[in-house]
Amino acid sequence: MVTALVLLLVVAAGGLAGRNRAIVWLPATAALAVVVIGAGLVANRFAQRRVRAWGYCEREDDLLVQRGVLITRLSVVPFGRMQFIDVVAGPFERSFGLATVRLHTAAAASDARIPGLGSDEAARLRDHLAELGEAKAAGL
């Protein structure tokens, strides 16, 4: 949605610059605006579905993370295989008080990632997982 609005602003600014064809660009920009905002709303809807489909579960020996709407993925990362945990918060996320927790194993393909956690929950999860990972660590 944000991307769509930014794009719209850029197009409008470009249209304003070519002022000598005002009679043409006004309806064209209006049509483009409708399309872009429509696409933004649809993307928003999909984003909402995707967010609702993201879930995680801490079990005794592993962490389950489920995500995806079209392609559903369920990742199982045993605590004994966890190498390190990342908590990342970009500027956008920080302004809402959120963070992303990411687990890493020795395999590059492991993709257990939980975005949009409240910072407290993220910190708690990180510490809890680090503790459990240490306790159950296995060799490579």
Place this chain on the structure above:
Amino acid sequence: MTALEASGWQRIHPLSPLVRAGAVLLGVIAIFAGSLFKSDHGSGEIEGRLVFGGLIAIWGLVSWLVTRWCVEGGDLRIETGLIRRSSLRIPLSQVQAIDIVRPVLARIFGLSELRLRTGGASESSGRLAYLTAKHAEVTRVQLLALSLNHPSNQSRAQPPSNQGLLVRIGVGQLIASIAVSWLMIVIALLIVALVVTAFIAPGAAISIIGSSGAFTLGLLSAVWHRLNGSFRLTVMEGRDGFQLHSGLLDTTAETIPHGRIQAVRMVQPLLWRPFGWCKLQVDLAGSQRKGGENRAEAKQLRSVLPVGSREDADRLLRRILPDAPIELIPAPLRVRFKSPLRYHNLAWGRSATVVVTTTGRLARVTSWVPLGKVQSLRLVQGPIQRRLRLATIALDTAGRNLALSVRDRDVGEADRVLLELIDSCRDARLNQRRVYPGAS
């Protein structure tokens, strides 16, 4: 304090910079020497070239002087560099295997290189290049002894030793296997096309040859690497693991500890079906690049059987993975709608500690992974799979190159199998820790 630790700082062989610079330096020297004798330049030119040669020699001398190594406090320390000093410290307890590599130039001078392989996935290499061949072997034995004596490795249980020759690749078979491959077919087609063009339009042919130098060099080097990498390959099983000796001009003696093998793959290419040949490759954790290999080749798996019959492959597999499953369950019929070309090859099976999957469109690719090496599991279901009530289970390992997935199984079966595999992986991990306590 062993003799190695007591001897303090040591130097590598003085000819090492020459060997390291390798063929490039020799080429430059040859060009210089050739042009020196060919035409009569002014005396200033000759002096200029001599000064240049002198500078190179001084650079080699300095690079030799500043490099030194020693064993200190259970670590191997290697220091190099004049302006930017680099000090490498490798804890001997982490060392799993030490390989001896001898490029052709080193063999001419009677030198060899030691490469230390540690358990991590990093590319920083512990390389002692070059020592005299005898010294290298002695040092290797001493370093291995030190690494095993370390307290954290004391309780490492020795797997049953079987000092036996497992596989030896004959020269004829290797050459035949390279000849009957897609690479060779491409080269043959190119040569035929070139010859035809030469008859029709000689000028065009010459210009093509001239401009495609890099391409042909790439093709030739690919063929050369296949030949050299597996020439007279012998695989033996010893106490430390599998020992592979190979090489035509550049020889390598490599040891692969049992614990380092993350996955095994057998490929039966379409072209080899009439001969009944297959190749067996292993995926290792933390593979290091060989000197002179570019990135693309480093991504390839280590070939323990570049070409062989099914019996050879089965025999080797039984030593690598004693618990390999025998029965395979084929994919459900409805997978034909989703993957018509792959359907006849899709199957999987499991034993208590190993999972096997087969896949592949033209070639049949069989992959084994020991459950103790699985890092994480993923259950993936795309939209077409959802319509057909299928799902895929992916098993991730620490090796870089093999992606193992149990493709396109029935949803109920996939869910049940996922839970079973989680428990089996946990048990396999705990058992592994008991057998190889400090191991990778």
